[in-house]
Amino acid sequence: MGRTTVSVIGLGEMGRALAGAMVTAGHPTTVWNRSAAKADELVALGAQRAATVEEAVLASPLTLVCLLDYAVSGAVLRPAEGSLHGRTLVNLTNGTPAQAREAEAWATGHGASYLDGGIMAVPSTVATSRASVLYSGPKRHFDAHEDTLKALGAAKYLGVDAGMAALYDLALLSAMNVMFDGFFHSLAMATSHSEGSAAGFTDLLVPWLTNMSQVMHAFAADVDSDAEPVLAQGLDVVLASVRNMAHASRDAGVRADYFEQSAATLERQLAEGLTRYTAPDAVRRLRTSD
Incomplete structure (x- = not known):
């Protein structure tokens, strides 16, 4: 069975867990982090290291973002905004409903499909039965990638309003x-x-x-x-x-x-x-x- 190519931007403890889950599930995975050394263990497992955020976004139809907050995710993604068209961005950064809606408007303004998400897990439980991830945004985007997203934990869709997952x-x-x-x-x-x-x-x-x-x-x-x-x-x-x-x-x-x-x-x-x-x-x- 074919596997979706996935990129993961942000390799803190949670980001590394997300990327590791994708690698383990057999999805070709590209990773990027400001401190490149944080990708070493994932690269050893088979992930590809991107030199830039733009390279990471271009590598996959589906990009997961997990950073400190929406201010950081916005600053990190802005240089790659020209590469978003036709791709799906799933923002798993913790933030408020208003920030999620603003991120959706920005992403769709650059031609991307957007889902917002909330991770109900700690890094050690990602990809186990104790993990679930909440998603909100257009249902067609969730349906298109649900099987891939299940690699992280139970995928729970909450509704079309991008702010619902954050709420x-x-x-x-x-x-x-x-x-x-x-x-x-x-x-x-x-x-x-x-x-x-x-x-x-x-x-x-x-x-x-x-x-x-x-x-x-x-x-x-x-x-x-x-x-x-x-x-x-x-x-x-x-x-x-x-x-x-x-x-x-x-x-x-x-x-x-x-x-x-x-x-x-x-x-x-x-x-x-x-x-x-x-x-x-x-x-x-x-x-x-x-």
């Missing part, structure tokens, strides 16, 4: 970030006691969070529905719990900023006459325009 990527990362912030806060509390240990506490925490994560689907259904929410708690009960978490944190010598802010918001909602805590209300209160 979901950052939304997923925000959930991870807040989760880890909560984890570190809980460790600070648990280890404030002379008999507390991070490892022992984590043995209790992981099963608890795993069980609680099962409720997310029900919360999501409530957010999507126009019907009365199925899951609800008394706002006064939630406020009492948040106040207790704030007090316990302070008593343990741990900052309670998050809980104090949350309590202030709940107190304001009670003063406004709200009596129940639901997922749709929680989402609405986070939107600055509401």
